[in-house]
Amino acid sequence: MVFFSITCILLSLLVASLSHASPVSREFSSSGLSLPSLDSKSWLCRLVHTTRAQKLCLREESTAISVNTPLGAAQGVVNVSGVSRFAAKYASAKRWSPSTVVTAWALPNGSTNVSALPLMCPQPFVDNSTFTEDCMSMILHVPTTLHADSCVPTLMWVHGGSFMVGSATNPGLDGSALALATDSIVAVIQYRLGALGFVAPNNQTNLGLGDVVNALKFLTTVLPSFGGDPSKITVAGQSSGANLIRALLAVPSAQSLFQSAILQSDPMDYGFLSSFDQVQLQQFFVSNLGCTATDLACLNALTADNIVNGAGLWQFNSSVSVVPAATQAAPMRVVDDGTFITSTLDSTSPFPRVSKPILLSNVLHEGGYTIYRSFSSPVPETEYVAIVNASFGETRYETLVGSQSYAVETAQNDDYRPQLQVLATDSIWQCATWTFARNWVSNGGTAYVGLYSLGASYPGNSAVSFCTEPGVVCHQDDIEIVFGTALDPDSAQSALIIEMQARYKSFLYSGNPNADDSSFANWEAAGASDVNAIMLGSTGDAPVGACTPSFWGQSVAYDYQVFDI
Numbered sequence: 001m002v003f004f005s006i007t008c009i010l011l012s013l014l015v016a017s018l019s020h021a022s023p024v025s026r027e028f029s030s031s032g033l034s035l036p037s038l039d040s041k042s043w044l045c046r047l048v049h050t051t052r053a054q055k056l057c058l059r060e061e062s063t064a065i066s067v068n069t070p071l072g073a074a075q076g077v078v079n080v081s082g083v084s085r086f087a088a089k090y091a092s093a094k095r096w097s098p099s100t101v102v103t104a105w106a107l108p109n110g111s112t113n114v115s116a117l118p119l120m121c122p123q124p125f126v127d128n129s130t131f132t133e134d135c136m137s138m139i140l141h142v143p144t145t146l147h148a149d150s151c152v153p154t155l156m157w158v159h160g161g162s163f164m165v166g167s168a169t170n171p172g173l174d175g176s177a178l179a180l181a182t183d184s185i186v187a188v189i190q191y192r193l194g195a196l197g198f199v200a201p202n203n204q205t206n207l208g209l210g211d212v213v214n215a216l217k218f219l220t221t222v223l224p225s226f227g228g229d230p231s232k233i234t235v236a237g238q239s240s241g242a243n244l245i246r247a248l249l250a251v252p253s254a255q256s257l258f259q260s261a262i263l264q265s266d267p268m269d270y271g272f273l274s275s276f277d278q279v280q281l282q283q284f285f286v287s288n289l290g291c292t293a294t295d296l297a298c299l300n301a302l303t304a305d306n307i308v309n310g311a312g313l314w315q316f317n318s319s320v321s322v323v324p325a326a327t328q329a330a331p332m333r334v335v336d337d338g339t340f341i342t343s344t345l346d347s348t349s350p351f352p353r354v355s356k357p358i359l360l361s362n363v364l365h366e367g368g369y370t371i372y373r374s375f376s377s378p379v380p381e382t383e384y385v386a387i388v389n390a391s392f393g394e395t396r397y398e399t400l401v402g403s404q405s406y407a408v409e410t411a412q413n414d415d416y417r418p419q420l421q422v423l424a425t426d427s428i429w430q431c432a433t434w435t436f437a438r439n440w441v442s443n444g445g446t447a448y449v450g451l452y453s454l455g456a457s458y459p460g461n462s463a464v465s466f467c468t469e470p471g472v473v474c475h476q477d478d479i480e481i482v483f484g485t486a487l488d489p490d491s492a493q494s495a496l497i498i499e500m501q502a503r504y505k506s507f508l509y510s511g512n513p514n515a516d517d518s519s520f521a522n523w524e525a526a527g528a529s530d531v532n533a534i535m536l537g538s539t540g541d542a543p544v545g546a547c548t549p550s551f552w553g554q555s556v557a558y559d560y561q562v563f564d565i
């Protein structure tokens with residue numbers, strides 16, 4: 001039975017990028033250093049600047065830009081008016097080995113074309129000429145007004161795609177507008193995907209997450225040259241990108257590399273994989289690969305294409321039958337290995353003391369695409385109970401259908417798709433996120449929780465008509481709001497873009513999404529019981545529904561509790 005599949009994510013990523021207005025060249029000004037302020041972080045930032053004599057300059061009569069960094073000259077282009085774009089390789093790796101940060105500035109995959117965008121990491125469903133294993137690259141979006149001592153924050157974006165697809169060049173991810181609106185640098189990164197990033201035959205784990213850490217290390221080195229303060233990095237991501245950020249929060253060695261985090265639509269229900277499950281999944285992968293785990297000649301002779309479209313695709317669609325905790329949606333993911341990642345950061349084990357401010361958001365209909373794509377006609381009661389039973393097992397099924405939120409007998413026209421949609425949204429995303437917020441706050445952290453009641457339909461989502469209905473906000477429909485890349489936004493969308501970018505700016509600068517002089521509603525931090533979730537795109541508090549402290553996670557277990565991850 002197809003239930004929580006994520007075909008939505010796969011399909012919508014195949015749509016072409018949006019285009020922008022033509023580039024206009026702008027002059028960089030390089031002003032002198034100003035006196036250190038009382039703010040210790042800015043003071044440090046300026047100190048870093050004085051020790052690295054860097055210069056931003058614009059080549060005459062050209063849109064090409066060169067910036068001196070500690071790793072050599074960075075080459076970029078003016079992308080849209082007021083923002084330049086630098087495509088860069090941040091790390092390299094041998095197949096199925098940990099990556100290492102580059103020691104010299106380089107364009108992606110040995111390119112000599114400063115205008116070219118990075119090739120994607122190997123993944124199924126795309127032409128193999130669009131990807132390369134030499135894919136640990138990022139795109140930096142830098143406002144042209146920045147200068148050596150600007151010391152602005154950076155938002156590092158981690159894309160989604162179920163750890164298997166996606167890239168920095170996906171639709172809507174042009175960081176230019178976001179960089180301008182937040183007066184920040186926006187870095188959109190890539191990391192190894194699928195079996196190449198998360199299922200190595202040689203017992204390496206979390207390779208893709210290690211890439212993300214190396215992207216942060218690279219930024220720490222080069223940001224001062226672009227006017228960025230390396231002590232003010234916020235990591236942000238959506239869906240599996242947000243999941244990777246939650247993993248990053250559980251990596252002690254990475255804590256000094258970023259100050260705050262934004263998690264949009266993290267499917268938190270799944271949790272990380274246990275080492276035990278990871279080993280089973282790895283053996284299953286090797287059994288489909290046509291090489292033994294130690295036959296290096298055989299492993300190296302495989303093309304990336306062979307891996308992602310052969311055993312990799314098999315791994316994606318069949319892992320759940322080998323290890324139920326693998327899930328249908330994200331079978332290749334991070335593992336709680338006890339050394340790199342040292343906590344599950346969920347309700348199954350002690351939660352460490354935390355301090356970083358985090359911003360957590362969901363959209364109103366996270367499960368909309370999946371449910372309405374899987375069930376194109378009404379779901380009657382008999383089918384509903386069978387689906388819930390099959391998806392959650394008998395124990396959880398009985399509590400669920402006996403509860404007010406997902407009860408039988410309440411469907412209009414004998415169509416239970418609305419209940420299934422809410423159930424998917426609550427269990428996989430929203431209630432799991434609220435449980436996490438409570439845990440975070442109870443252990444010393446600050447969390448702000450929001451729910452998008454308005455979005456911008458992400459390319460591909462229109463394939464499901466439910467997602468195009470007024471008032472419906474499907475998974476991914478928050479992306480182009482945050483980036484300000486929605487095509488022809490109406491006035492409500494434009495207002496939400498302005499609001500979210502202002503809130504993000506404030507969060508990047510101060511760890512609080514309420515600016516001092518804000519005209520927006522107060523966004524109260526989550527409490528240990530009431531998460532104070534606000535509506536983003538309308539007014540008031542988000543309805544709590546079944547996301548109470550006593551229902552999900554207590555009366556009904558999340559997958560990560562059932563599978564004891």
Ligand SMILES: *[C@@H]1O[C@H](CO)[C@@H](O)[C@H](O)[C@H]1NC(C)=O
Nearest residue numbers: 111112113114115116117118
């Ligand atoms: C460089 O890349 C840009 C963007 O992909 C492309 O339009 C241009 O033709 C490329 N230039 C060369 C010399 O290949």
Ligand SMILES: *[C@@H]1O[C@H](CO)[C@@H](O)[C@H](O)[C@H]1NC(C)=O
Nearest residue numbers: 109110119129130131132134
């Ligand atoms: C990436 O770089 C490698 C090594 O130079 C080259 O063989 C390959 O053709 C490049 N990939 C693409 C798609 O340009």
Ligand SMILES: *[C@@H]1O[C@H](CO)[C@@H](O)[C@H](O)[C@H]1NC(C)=O
Nearest residue numbers: 017019020021022023079174
């Ligand atoms: C700006 O860069 C993005 C990639 O981040 C690209 O999709 C877009 O086409 C560029 N815009 C222009 C005008 O070159």
Ligand SMILES: *[C@@H]1O[C@H](CO)[C@@H](O)[C@H](O)[C@H]1NC(C)=O
Nearest residue numbers: 201202203204279292293294
């Ligand atoms: C992976 O680890 C297992 C035991 O945990 C070991 O038997 C196997 O030889 C290792 N594989 C490789 C390629 O090192």
Ligand SMILES: *[C@@H]1O[C@H](CO)[C@@H](O)[C@H](O)[C@H]1NC(C)=O
Nearest residue numbers: 127128129302303304305306
């Ligand atoms: C790319 O795909 C084509 C067509 O399927 C295939 O012939 C070629 O071997 C593939 N290239 C690589 C490097 O996998």
Ligand SMILES: *[C@@H]1O[C@H](CO)[C@@H](O)[C@H](O)[C@H]1NC(C)=O
Nearest residue numbers: 309310311313314315317318
């Ligand atoms: C799983 O992937 C393999 C390899 O591409 C394919 O042959 C098989 O039909 C797929 N199975 C399902 C159930 O999608």
Ligand SMILES: *[C@@H]1O[C@H](CO)[C@@H](O)[C@H](O)[C@H]1NC(C)=O
Nearest residue numbers: 385386388389390393394397
């Ligand atoms: C739920 O599924 C189990 C196992 O498949 C089955 O034995 C049981 O009868 C089902 N219960 C209901 C109420 O459908």
